[in-house]
Amino acid sequence: MAMKIDPNTCVNCGTCEPDCPVGAISENNGHREINADACVSCGTCASECPASAISEA
Numbered sequence: 531m532a533m534k535i536d537p538n539t540c541v542n543c544g545t546c547e548p549d550c551p552v553g554a555i556s557e558n559n560g561h562r563e564i565n566a567d568a569c570v571s572c573g574t575c576a577s578e579c580p581a582s583a584i585s586e587a
Contacts, residue, residue, distance in 0.1 A: 532569035532587045533576060537561045539583035546575035546584060 532554075535546075540561040547555040547562060554568035555575060564575070566587065576584040 532566035533564050533584055534587040535562050536583045539581050541581045545578050549574050549578045
């Protein structure tokens, strides 16, 4: 199951993007999004997110 980013909580700081080992995170419309097809559900992004905007889908 892929991780997801809550667009209402995401502050678009970008902390999660470089930490993703498979490059599944990108910016879209002022917040980050996770490509569910590329995500390996490692949880690294969730542990790095200062806004706690990332969880399992």
